[in-house]
Amino acid sequence: MIPSVHLSLTAPGMRTVRLTQWALTCVMIGCLILTGGLLVYKQHIEEHVSHMETKLANIQTAHNTLMNQARAEGIDLSDKRIRALPDEITFAKHVRERLAFSWTQFLNDLESAVPQKISMDSAVVNFKDSTIILSGSSSTLKALHHLVDSLKASPSFYHVVLAQHAIKTTRKPHRRQFVLFTMTVSYQPT
Numbered sequence: 807m808i809p810s811v812h813l814s815l816t817a818p819g820m821r822t823v824r825l826t827q828w829a830l831t832c833v834m835i836g837c838l839i840l841t842g843g844l845l846v847y848k849q850h851i852e853e854h855v856s857h858m859e860t861k862l863a864n865i866q867t868a869h870n871t872l873m874n875q876a877r878a879e880g881i882d883l884s885d886k887r888i889r890a891l892p893d894e895i896t897f898a899k900h901v902r903e904r905l906a907f908s909w910t911q912f913l914n915d916l917e918s919a920v921p922q923k924i925s926m927d928s929a930v931v932n933f934k935d936s937t938i939i940l941s942g943s944s945s946t947l948k949a950l951h952h953l954v955d956s957l958k959a960s961p962s963f964y965h966v967v968l969a970q971h972a973i974k975t976t977r978k979p980h981r982r983q984f985v986l987f988t989m990t991v992s993y994q995p996t
Contacts, residue, residue, distance in 0.1 A: 911995050912938075915962040923949040931993075937965075938993050944985045947973070957991055965992040 876883045912929075920926065926942040944950040950971060957963045971987040 908995065912993065915960065915993075915995065916940075919956050919960040919963060921949065921952050921956055924953050936993055938991050939969075939988065940991060941988045942986075944987065946983075947971075947985055950985050950987055954989070957989075961996050963991045963993060965990075967991070 873883060912931075916926070916929070923945040924942060925944070926940060928939075928941045930939040932938070944953065950968075954966055954968060957966045967990045969988045969990055971985055973983055973985055976982045976984065
């Protein structure tokens, strides 16, 4: 019997080449799968973009229709005009508040709350926060204290705050003391 000899006729390092071929084949199959996935994802994105473009075209058509209707009715919807609207709304609210404020009602409420021995010099109304700054004089500190209590007891006035007061003396011939004051009150007509 003749002994068998296994002699490899392949070049040395062929095993490494075969393993590299296998690895590259796997990488290529993975890339093909990834490419297929990306194509499906691209198609999905294109459908979404197409849907959004349709919606945008509908919105632009509705916008143009609205603008044409507004122009036909004489309404200005330009960007400049729309930016000016908040200021005009604020102004309209301010005018409405001023028109709604009744000086007669305020003075009647104030007269009913102010005790004797108090003289009012001014009343400044702040329409933004419905506060009134009252300035005046009283014959004594006790009368001023009575004014504060009387305003607090009134249903029309609240948050009575005495901002400042000063005791002054009249000049000759009769030296009398009096109290100058400034106070802030919130007003809600009854």
